[in-house]
Each structure stands twice: as C-alpha cells, then as structure tokens.
Amino acid sequence: MQIDIxxxxxxxxxxxxxxxxxxxxxxxxxxxxSNYHQNPDAFVNLVPAALATKKxxxxxxxxxxxxxxxxxxxxxxxxxxxxxxxxxxxxIGGGGSVMGATGIKMDPKAQRMLRGVRECVEIVKQVTSGKxxxxxxxxxxxxxxxxxNSWAKSAKAGIFTCSxxxxxxxxxxxxxxxxxMSDVTPEKIxxxxxxxxxxxxxxxxxxxxxxxxxxxxxxxxxxxxKSMYEARRELVFRGExxxxxxxxxxxxxxxxxxxxxxxxxxxxxxxWTRSGKIEDVPESIVNRLIAACSSAGDMGDIDHQIERxxxxxxxxxxxxxxxxxxxxxxxxxxxxxxxxxxxxxY
Amino acid sequence: xxxxxIFEPDSPGRFRDLGRLAEQLGFEAVWAPNILSAxxxxxxxSLLARESRTVRMGPVAxxxxxxxxxxxxxxxxxxxxLSxxxxxxxxxxxxxxxxxxxxxxxxxxxxxxxxQGVRECMxxxxxxxxxxxxxxxxELFQAQNxxxxxxxxxxxxxxxxxxxxxxxxxxxxxxxxxxLSDISLHYIGDTVATLREGLSRRRNGLSxxxxxxxxxxxxxxxxxxxxxxxxxxxxxxxxxxxxARNAPFVDAAACDLIEKNLPGLALAYQRGDDPAGVVPxxxxxxxxxxxxxxxxxxxxxxxxxxxxxxxRAGVTEIGLRLYGDPEAAIRLVAEQVAPxxx
Numbered sequence: 001m002q003i004d005i006x007x008x009x010x011x012x013x014x015x016x017x018x019x020x021x022x023x024x025x026x027x028x029x030x031x032x033x034s035n036y037h038q039n040p041d042a043f044v045n046l047v048p049a050a051l052a053t054k055k056x057x058x059x060x061x062x063x064x065x066x067x068x069x070x071x072x073x074x075x076x077x078x079x080x081x082x083x084x085x086x087x088x089x090x091x092i093g094g095g096g097s098v099m100g101a102t103g104i105k106m107d108p109k110a111q112r113m114l115r116g117v118r119e120c121v122e123i124v125k126q127v128t129s130g131k132x133x134x135x136x137x138x139x140x141x142x143x144x145x146x147x148x149n150s151w152a153k154s155a156k157a158g159i160f161t162c163s164x165x166x167x168x169x170x171x172x173x174x175x176x177x178x179x180x181m182s183d184v185t186p187e188k189i190x191x192x193x194x195x196x197x198x199x200x201x202x203x204x205x206x207x208x209x210x211x212x213x214x215x216x217x218x219x220x221x222x223x224x225x226k227s228m229y230e231a232r233r234e235l236v237f238r239g240e241x242x243x244x245x246x247x248x249x250x251x252x253x254x255x256x257x258x259x260x261x262x263x264x265x266x267x268x269x270x271x272w273t274r275s276g277k278i279e280d281v282p283e284s285i286v287n288r289l290i291a292a293c294s295s296a297g298d299m300g301d302i303d304h305q306i307e308r309x310x311x312x313x314x315x316x317x318x319x320x321x322x323x324x325x326x327x328x329x330x331x332x333x334x335x336x337x338x339x340x341x342x343x344x345x346y
Numbered sequence: 347x348x349x350x351x352i353f354e355p356d357s358p359g360r361f362r363d364l365g366r367l368a369e370q371l372g373f374e375a376v377w378a379p380n381i382l383s384a385x386x387x388x389x390x391x392s393l394l395a396r397e398s399r400t401v402r403m404g405p406v407a408x409x410x411x412x413x414x415x416x417x418x419x420x421x422x423x424x425x426x427x428l429s430x431x432x433x434x435x436x437x438x439x440x441x442x443x444x445x446x447x448x449x450x451x452x453x454x455x456x457x458x459x460x461x462q463g464v465r466e467c468m469x470x471x472x473x474x475x476x477x478x479x480x481x482x483x484x485e486l487f488q489a490q491n492x493x494x495x496x497x498x499x500x501x502x503x504x505x506x507x508x509x510x511x512x513x514x515x516x517x518x519x520x521x522x523x524x525x526l527s528d529i530s531l532h533y534i535g536d537t538v539a540t541l542r543e544g545l546s547r548r549r550n551g552l553s554x555x556x557x558x559x560x561x562x563x564x565x566x567x568x569x570x571x572x573x574x575x576x577x578x579x580x581x582x583x584x585x586x587x588x589x590a591r592n593a594p595f596v597d598a599a600a601c602d603l604i605e606k607n608l609p610g611l612a613l614a615y616q617r618g619d620d621p622a623g624v625v626p627x628x629x630x631x632x633x634x635x636x637x638x639x640x641x642x643x644x645x646x647x648x649x650x651x652x653x654x655x656x657x658r659a660g661v662t663e664i665g666l667r668l669y670g671d672p673e674a675a676i677r678l679v680a681e682q683v684a685p686x687x688x
Contacts, residue, residue, distance in 0.1 A: 145442075
C-alpha cells in the first residue's frame with residue numbers, strides 16, 4: 001500500500017507546488033487537490049505543482065458531472081495531464097460542495113447519480129483517449145459532435161470514481177481506473193471491498209493497475225489539544241456522521257446515535273464557527289467518533305494508527321489517502337517520518 | 347487603438363511563447379478560443395501567467411450554460427491570481443462547445459434564455475468580492491455564501507461577446523468591454539451607436555470607458571493566393587450562416603446560394619477543405635474581402651486603412667484571430683500595422 005496526500009482547497013498555487021515537491025521527495029504517490037465551491041480552480045491551481053515535480057501524480061478530488069459537464073472535466077484533466085507529462089488524475093463523484101453552493105439539491109435517486117457518474121467516466125475516458133470519438137448519447141450527458149484530441153501525447157490520465165456505497169463501488173470496479181472511498185473505517189473496509197471486487201469481476205476489459213484508495217482524515221500533531229480541536233471541528237464531514245445514513249454503529253449505541261442526529265447542527269456549527277466546540281454532546285461520544293473515523297492525538301498515538309492502516313492494506317487498498325488540514329507542511333512531515341516508512345514509497 | 351491576438355488552440359508552452367512575444371512587442375492582450383476538442387482555455391494560459399509581466403490573457407468565450415458562473419469565477423480568479431491580476435474573460439451565449447455538449451442543435455440556434463443567462467453570469471462575476479460573502483439568486487443561476495477570500499489580485503477584466511442589440515446593451519451596462527465578432531465596416535457604425543446608447547444604463551461604479559473590441563480574422567501571408575485559401579477555409583466561422591452578414595458584399599442570388607449550401611460549407615470547414623467546391627470562389631472571396639483582413643504581406647495599405655476606419659467608427663481594440671504562422675503575424679503587425687495606428 002502506498003500513501004497519498006489530500007490537501008485543503010484553500011492553498012495558493014505556490015503553496016500547493018511547495019507541498020508537491022516535498023511530497024514527491026518523501027515518496028508519496030499522489031497529491032490530491034480538493035475541489036470546493038469557493039476556492040481556486042483545482043486544475044489551474046495544480047499547474048505550478050506539475051511544473052515543479054517529475055514523478056508524483058496530481059489529482060483533483062472530487063469533481064461531479066452535475067457541477068461541470070463531462071466534456072469540460074475531460075478537457076481540463078487532459079490539459080493538466082499534458083502539462084504534467086501524464087501524471088494527472090481526476091476522481092469523479094456525484095455530489096460535493098459546489099452542487100450545494102449552486103443550489104443543486106442533492107437527490108441521488110432523482111438525479112440518477114449512479115448513471116450520471118458512469119456516463120461521466122465513460123465520456124472522460126473517451127475524450128482523454130486521444131482517439132477519435134464519434135459522440136456519446138447518454139441519457140444524462142451527451143457529446144453531439146465527433147471530436148479527437150489528437151494533441152494528447154502523454155500517458156493516459158487516471159480516471160477514478162469517488163465510490164463508497166455498494167452500487168457506486170461496483171460501477172467503479174466495472175469501468176474506472178481506480179476509486180477513492182471516503183472515511184471507510186478499518187472495521188468496515190472488508191464489506192466495501194466485496195462490492196468493489198464484484199464490480200471488478202464483472203469488468204469486460206481487465207484493469208491494468210486498478211487503484212483502490214480511501215480518504216482518511218489525519219489530525220495527529222505534536223500538540224494533542226490542537227489535534228483534538230481540529231478533529232472536533234471537522235468531525236461533521238466524516239462519512240459515519242453524514243446523512244442520510246448517519247451510520248456511526250458500532251461506535252456509538254443506538255441512543256447515542258440518535259443524540260448525534262438530533263444535535264447534528266451543533267457539529268456543523270463547530271465547523272463553520274471554527275470553534276471546534278460541539279455543544280450538548282458528551283465528550284465521550286465525540287471522542288469515540290473521532291477515534292473511529294480519523295487519526296487524532298499526539299505522536300504517541302501513531303503506532304496504533306499504523307496497526308489500523310495495516311487492516312486497510314490487508315483488505316486490498318493500494319493507497320491510503322491522508323487528508324491534511326491545518327499546517328499541511330507540518331502534517332506532511334509527520335506522515336512522511338512516521339507513517340510512510342511502514343508502507344511502500346512511490 | 348489597441349491590438350490583441352486570438353490564437354489557434356495550442357499547448358500552454360506554445361501560448362507562453364506567443365504571449366511573451368506579444369508582450370515584448372508591446373501588445374496588450376492575448377486570448378485563447380474555447381473550442382470543443384481543445385485544451386481547457388483557462389489552463390492554456392497557466393504558463394504564460396507565471397512567465398510574463400504585462401500582457402493580459404484569457405478565454406474567449408465561455409458560456410454560463412456550459413460552465414456555471416461560480417465555476418467560471420473560480421477558474422478566472424485562479425488564472426488572475428497566477429498572473430497577478432492580468433486575466434481577461436469573455437462571457438458569451440455559447441457556441442460550438444455548447445453544440446458539442448448537446449445543449450443546442452447548431453450555430454444558428456440560441457439558448458432560449460441566452461441574454462438572461464449572460465446577464466446573470468455577469469452580475470454574479472461583478473458581485474464577487476474577497477471580503478464580503480454574497481448570495482446570488484438569479485432565475486437561472488444561484489450561489490450561496492460565495493466568498494473567494496483568496497482572490498486578492500486586481501479584478502479580472504470582463505467582456506461580453508455580443509453582436510446583436512440586446513446583448514450589446516447588456517455589455518454596455520455591465521462589462522468592462524465588449525467583444526464583437528467579425529463585424530464588418532458596413533455594420534460597425536450602428537453597432538457602436540447601440541453600445542453608446544446602452545452606456546446610459548451603465549452600472550454605477552464601472553468606468554465609462556467601455557472597451558470595444560472587434561474580433562477579425564487575420565489572413566496575411568507572403569503569398570496572396572495562399573492567404574485567400576486560408577481565409578476561405580475559415581470563412582464558415584465568420585458567421586456566414588447569417589444572410590445579413592453577407593448581403594453587403596454579394597448580391598441576393600449569391601446570398602441564396604450560400605443559404606442553400608450551408609451544410610456543405612459547414613462540412614468543408616470541419617474537414618479543413620476549401621469551400622470553393624461548394625460555392626463559387628468569387629463569391630467566397632468577396633466575403634473574405636468584406637469580413638476578414640486578408641492579403642499579402644507586402645501590401646498592407648488596404649488592411650491598415652480598414653483598421654483605421656474601425657477606429658474612426660469608435661472601435662478601441664482589434665482582436666486579430668491568427669491562424670497559420672502566428673509568430674510571423676505578430677511580428678508583421680508590430681512592424682507594419684501598429685506604427686500606423688499611433
């Protein structure tokens with residue numbers, strides 16, 4: 001298993017480039033630029049990183065066809081791929097903050113999200129192939145003119161999905177180059193891998209090097225209080241807490257789970273006020289959720305996290321995608337010094 | 347009068363080289379077309395943005411129907427940060443890229459809410475501030491709590507692509523500039539008059555100096571025959587599906603013939619063929635004379651006179667759409683055209 005880094009979306013292009021150089025030197029596989037609604041365009045912001053590095057892959061995570069037409073995603077990905085000499089990756093998902101910010105209500109069933117992501121992956125694969133594309137008559141997205149991006153000369157860009165649910169994982173296995181799960185815990189990774197493997201088994205063309213990643217929130221710092229503050233602040237976005245499933249079991253009891261659902265706005269408030277204070281929820285519940293869904297604490301907690309990451313590795317993950325938050329360069333160094341030596345350098 | 351250059355799609359490295367040449371020779375701005383099977387037009391300038399100092403740059407034209415105004419904002423602001431505040435952007439109603447996405451059937455079609463869409467996009471982009479979050483609740487586009495606090499460079503210059511009265515009025519009301527497309531001398535007077543009339547509704551806080559840019563195809567080569575052949579191959583995108591564009595330069599029978607053969611003319615363009623096999627060459631060459639700047643390098647008098655006539659009509663910028671050999675074109679314009687405009 002190799003290690004990726006996922007950055008906050010609010011860094012300047014120069015900061016991203018600086019971190020990319022350091023990440024490449026340490027031996028991380030991919031540097032992912034988050035795609036949020038009011039931050040720099042991820043593709044454009046990665047250009048200085050592409051110019052400053054030679055080996056590390058550069059990805060955009062996640063981009064949805066409901067916010068940007070697949071053709072535009074394809075052209076941006078392919079352009080970045082050419083600039084980087086064949087190192088660009090895009091992870092295509094169904095939702096994200098851009099949709100919410102632009103008034104698109106998330107309704108996977110009404111939006112036919114599974115189909116939308118599948119059509120997007122198929123279009124992006126065709127357009128980025130550099131081969132002649134006759135067109136694409138999807139039910140949701142179309143290419144109504146033939147085209148050929150004959151200027152594409154580099155190695156193929158990576159086209160991943162963002163898949164965590166069963167059907168999205170199966171679809172990823174069938175058609176994508178890889179997938180990024182989100183916040184899947186070590187206890188649950190086996191279940192998710194079953195669905196992914198079912199998709200891979202149904203694939204019509206074998207995957208050459210199918211990549212399996214998992215977004216994982218990393219808050220460990222030298223200062224434990226800082227770490228826990230950051231973990232509490234960001235907890236509302238961990239997959240276990242997200243609607244409509246609000247999974248959280250077995251990490252909390254049914255009663256505790258209901259309390260978290262009832263007080264969910266307080267978790268959100270801890271984020272948007274940047275206070276990290278989750279009101280009216282016992283600390284023991286908060287701490288259990290943090291412990292289940294992320295890596296938090298001080299340097300003394302890292303060995304335990306390595307054991308947890310081994311579970312991911314044994315389950316078949318090819319990369320663990322470490323999401324950094326505050327002070328990303330410092331976080332990168334902690335991961336490089338303490339986690340990376342236990343896994344495969346890229 | 348300022349000269350801008352609009353390049354054929356090419357690599358970011360090539361755009362950097364061409365943009366730097368334009369900068370060295372004193373030109374103000376370069377533009378990238380937004381084409382179906384081409385590099386992303388924002389990324390196309392990412393290298394030039396970092397490796398130049400004065401030249402402005404940006405895509406022409408992006409439609410809010412192909413990319414949500416919020417995504418347009420993020421892209422142009424990122425390019426603007428990379429370039430230290432030198433990004434330009436043309437917002438338009440949508441052309442070939444929209445056709446390619448299946449969002450409209452052909453070039454003659456327009457989105458039913460085209461003007462409203464461009465208006466909302468411009469109003470959204472005009473509202474962007476790095477210090478004050480805002481909500482935008484348009485009929486077509488919405489955005490909540492948008493605050494790009496990282497976008498601290500001087501704001502990008504926003505143009506509207508316009509040829510017709512409602513869009514021209516919108517440009518005069520909301521834009522820093524208007525980019526006309528292939529407006530001939532026959533129509534430029536009325537077009538500028540419409541723009542000036544629209545200035546009476548200009549939004550408070552905007553400069554009264556609306557830039558009026560007319561995109562014109564530049565087909566000037568050492569060999570006049572080759573120049574005309576290139577001009578004919580690209581004539582389709584000069585808008586010849588609109589009878590009114592052609593009427594000042596050819597008679598009614600020729601206009602009829604062109605209309606009858608539009609599919610063949612479009613196909614010739616797509617294939618890169620000379621359409622002289624579809625419509626007689628003398629008709630096409632008359633349109634080339636009327637709608638483009640075409641000729642031999644050693645005889646630019648007529649072309650310079652035409653550009654000066656546009657200036658007298660009120661055009662403040664000419665956007666030369668370059669094909670063939672763009673380096674040679676930039677140097678030729680620097681040596682022979684720009685001095686005549688001083």
